Each structure stands twice: as structure tokens, then as C-alpha cells.
Amino acid sequence: MSRGTFIAPSDDEGVRRFEADRTDVDAEFNTSFTWNPTRNLPLKQQRKTLPAYKHRDELLYLLEKYQVVVLCGETGSGKSTQVPQYLLEAGHCSRGKMIAVTQPRRVAATSLAARVAEETGSRLGDVVGYSIRFDDSWTPGRTKIKFMTEGILVRELLADPLLQQYSAVMIDEVHERTLFTDILMGLMRKVSRKRPDLRLIISSATMDAEDLRKYFDLSKPSEPKQTAAILSVEGRTYPVRAYYLEEPAADYVKASVDTVLTIHRKLNTPGDILVFLTGVDEVDHAARLLDEEVERNVRENGRRSGEMELSIVKMYGSLPAKDQMKAFFRPPPNTRKVVLATNIAETSVTIPGIVHVVDCGFVKVRCFSADTQTDSLGIVSIPKSSAIQRAGRAGRMKPGNVYRLFPEQEFDKLEPTLPPEILRADLSPVILQLKALGITDVLRFPFPARPPAANMAAALELLYALEALDDNGELTEPLGACMAEFPVPDPRLAKMLLSSGDFGCSEEATAIAAVALVKSIFVGGGGGQRGLVARQAKRGFEAAEGDSLTALNAFLSFVKVGDSVNCNSDKNAAGEIRARRSRWCAQNFLDFKALSRALEIQSQLIKLLKRFRIPLVSAKGDAVRVRRCVAAGYFANAAILHHSGQYRTVRGGVELKIHPSSVLYDQKAKRIDKMAQCVVYTEVLHTSEVFMRDLTVVDVNWLLELAPHYYKRGYLF
Known part of the structure; x- marks a missing residue:
């Protein structure tokens, strides 16, 4: 990766130097700022251009000879999309079996499923499908390749401990070392002992392949035959030139917006922009700043003939899948797409058209303290591996540029990688899942990285306090078993939902949980008069009892909007209700998409409560019942x-x-x-x-x- 000098765009002299530095870049890349030249080829020929194709026969041979293959596939190799198809073509889906492909994030599972479905010439949900929390698209008996998040496969192990419906499992992006990545690797190691016919592919971009091979090698020291092998696949990326600030940005969100505007105004060559920020609040804030700046520019200068427009797209985990997919759509003619994303866009997904990456240099990580028993979110510097992965997003389709909002010398000081999440996370959901899978001695479970004993003890204590475990450390019936089945990330939230029937507020509890799972439903107006109006609108929903009841007030008001709609057909009524709710949300500074998603999640939670025979009742405005229910979980x-x-x-x-x-x-x-x-x-x-x-x-x-x-x-x- 070549390096240049990126000067802060807010400085006038810096802008001139920035333009001067860009002259050679434009000359070097000008002929390359087009869509990938392979895009006009038939899909079958496009697949053959990927590096993974050259290793197709090697991979299939190793899977015949070994039970586990550690696949080191660099960025752009095509491992995530092509390997499942190679297995399908080789007959691994005979006798009604499926191929499971796990991804750390929802957007990767859905986007990859859509891409592979297109390549196989099938409708999404037919031969190729996906399954994520509160959403799935696959057909029993017809689906052969099933993409899913790691947590979904762990839950499938509850019903099918040996995964009999699968002939092969591919765990992708292992280098991210999420909480469920380590749990799934430990579980699949145990399943492999019981099912020698199951083929396991461990796919990683940066992990130490030999350590992974040793972990999954189940052969005894006295046996000469090994059960795991390594296959390396080269990547396909284009040159990426890196630019740095002379001084660290005081406000990296504002600096990100300034950089986007400078790229857009000063570089006339086509190319979309991907901006990495740390969380939902920052993405929303950056989107508002960009909108305000675009409106101000049009108001002061008008629209110039031939000037490219900006299309701003958000991308983060709590967005509905259909909204996340907007990042992958090609923008209209003469329009530059700006994708404001958290680190979910760092790996696994390829957003077409990205030429410029703006990297704030930070990431939000979750850390658990056993001493204080608090699970907190903190913003820390990204590791060097993440910085390289982020830069690689600009070189997937064509040569590109990465603008790092920190000095070049700071890049060399970055840590190589972040510690695995299992070393710094609250382990209560992990232990709850392991107990539900029948693993009684969780302390002896073969974790790839051994979690701290203090964190294990704190998790066991919390689960005992939540009455999910009994005095002997066994899962309680029915409460503990039901908590393990609930598809929510926190056992405390599951306990609140399962207790809601006893407090007579299950309808309100599902609403509070649904809003919590979509994160934020209130839209800030920024500064000035608009911000004041937004704060006044929120006060209309405020409850003195706190944020949970405030969110509940907004959600219930949203549900009531449109109840009086009376149309000739259900289709017309649904459209009118949606339109009315959208207008109402705009007037009250609420996020229509987030509330719509919360409404969908609430319906799923209600179905689960009915299955667990929890009475569905309303508190009828009794806030004390709702608060006691929240306290029962938290x-x-x-x-x-x-x-x-x-x-x-x-x-x-x-x-x-x-x-x-x-x-x-x-x-x-x-x-x-x-x-x-x-x-x-x-x-x-x-x-x-x-x-x-x-x-x-x-x-x-x-x-x-x-x-x-x-x-x-x-x-x-």
C-alpha cells in the first residue's frame, strides 16, 4: 500500500496542498475509476476470475481426505461466496443435507446469501437462503446453502446437537473472534468427534492458520494421520493509497464529514465513499451534518449544471435488513453514494463502487469488569489489522484511497489485533447457552481462548440470581430453559419478558424489549431551532419514571396512529397506515424505520411468549407494574x-x-x-x-x- 500525505480539509492551505497531492493520484487512477471490468461478463465467467477458482479442486480434495480444512483466504479471494457453491456442485447436499455458512454479522449473512442466490440462478430463499435473528428466508427441503449468523447456528444446536441436517459447516471470518465465534468453534470441535462424516471449513483472513489447525486436529499423538489441513488462497485487491492527517482530529465525526465534502467537491472522478464511525449516534450525527451542508450549499449557490449529487446511506447492525441492503444498490446517474457505517462494513461484505474510505481510527468495544460487575461500551483505537481491512474496502473493485484521520506515525503504534471478545465480555449469555446444550462443566469447555476465571464466576453468580441456574449449577425448568431459547442477547432481558405475565404487563414488556433491540427511536434535530423543536417533541412522550417508559409512550403512540384508517382493501389500508405513521414520525422527530422494525420484533416476541404459555395481558396504564417487571430482569x-x-x-x-x-x-x-x-x-x-x-x-x-x-x-x- 503506497502512502501519501492527507492534510485536514478544514484548513485552506491544507485544501490547496490536498489538491496538489491529488494531481498524481488522478493521473495514476483516472483510467481505473470505472466499474469492475468483469461485471459485464456472465456470472459463470465472473466466478472463474476469482482466485478461489484456481484452488477449487485442491479444496475438494482436502475435504475428501481431511475432516477439517483451515482456509486462509485473503480479501477479495471469493471464499465466502464460492466455497459453498463448490461444495454444492461436488454433491455435498445429497440425501437432503444442507451446507451451513456462518457470518459474524447480520448484514453479511443477508448480502452474501443474495449474491450466491444470484450466481446460482435461483430466487433468494429457494436453493440459497439465510437465517438471522427475527428474520429468515429459506425453504425446508429445498434450501441447500444456508447463510446465518453464528448465534443462530448455536441455537440450532439446541434442537439438533449433532447438526444432522448439515453435511458441511463453514465458519467464516474467524479472525474477528467475536463471542459466538469462539463458542461455535468449541462446539464444532465437540460435534466433529461424534460425526466423522461432517466436513468443517474454518475460514479466516488474518488468523494464525497453524494454531487453528492444531486446535481442530483430533488425531491422537500415536496416530500418523491428521484430521485437519491448511489451504491458503491469495486475494484480489487493487492498489490503495493511504493519506494521513498531520495532527489528530479533535472531532473525528466533524473531520469525517469535512473529508467527505472535500472529496466530493475537489475530485470529479466517479467513486463512492465509505466512512467508518463507531456507533449509531455518530452515524446519525454525520448524516445530519452532511444533509445540512448539502442544503446550505444548494441554498447559497444553487444547483450547478452537471454537478454530482450526494446520496447518503446508513449502515449499522440495528437497521432492518432491507435498509442495510440499500448500501449495496448502485446510486442514480451523476450521484455519488456516501455510506456511513460502523465496523460491520469492515469485513465479509463488498459494497460496489467504493473508491474512497474515510477511517476515523476508532471502534466501539464492549468490556466487562468482574470486580464492578458492569458491562460497558468504550471507544478505543482500532488495531492495525482492522485499519488494513478498512483500507481494503477501497480496493475491492478498483484502485482507491483511504483517508485516515490520524497521523502516520500513529498507524505504526497501533496494536496488531484486539483481544478476542470472549476475554472481555459478560459471559452470562454464553454459559446459559452451554448449559442448555447439556454442557454441565463449563469450566472445562475447550474455549479457543480461555476466558478469565473471575468473569466466569460473575456470570454464574448472575445466572443464579436470575434463577436460571439452581444450587447445583444446573439449568432450571422451565425458567432457565426458556431463557436459553429466547433469541435476545441478554439473559436479563429474557428474564424480564418471561416474568411479564406475573406482573400483568406482557404487552408493555414486549414493546420495551423490541425498542431496546433497535437501539434508538428518537431523532435529534442537531443544533439551532430544529434541535429545540426536536427536544420539545421528545418531552411530549417523557415519563418521570425514566427512559423505558418514555420509549414505551412513543411506541404505543406510534401503534395507535392509523387505527382509524378505513379503506376498501387490506392493501390500501396498510399503505395508508404506513404513510400516516411516516408523516407522524417526521412531525414528532421519531425514527419511522426503527419503530416499524420494533413493531415487527414485538410480534415475534409475542409469538414466543404464547409458545411458552405466558399470558398476554396489558398493564392498562399502571406504570408500577411495568417498572417492577423491568426491575425483575435488571x-x-x-x-x-x-x-x-x-x-x-x-x-x-x-x-x-x-x-x-x-x-x-x-x-x-x-x-x-x-x-x-x-x-x-x-x-x-x-x-x-x-x-x-x-x-x-x-x-x-x-x-x-x-x-x-x-x-x-x-x-x-
């Missing part, structure tokens, strides 16, 4: 108001502040005797300070009542 995340005016966790005494986005944030201006004495929260965010988010006001005595086994009176009084 009692371990409790903070009490200290006499100093600050909140501290009940266990551990960690000082936490209320996040500025919370409806309780204005308490700071009140007298201390008017502030909520006890709150529960869903997550902790580490930035300049330690904030708690999504708060619900509870009565401190409820903690003793709902979790006497977890809290002692001395903790609370």
Missing part, C-alpha cells in the same frame, strides 16, 4: 443516589452519571431530595466519563423483594 444493574448527589452501583460502589440523552438528565438542576433514589440501567457507556443509559426509576425496596438472594439489606441501607 435488578443486578441497580444504582442508588449517594448523599454526594452522584449515583453509585449497589454492588461495587462504582460512580455512574446519567447519560445526557436520558429524560432523567435534567435532575441535576433539581434539589437532591427531588432526584430518583434508585434506578436500574441497561448498559454503561465509557467516554470522557462513565454514563448509564436507558434508565428506569424503581423503589429500592423492590430489590430486596425481587432479589433477596442477590442483595443484602446492608447493600441498600
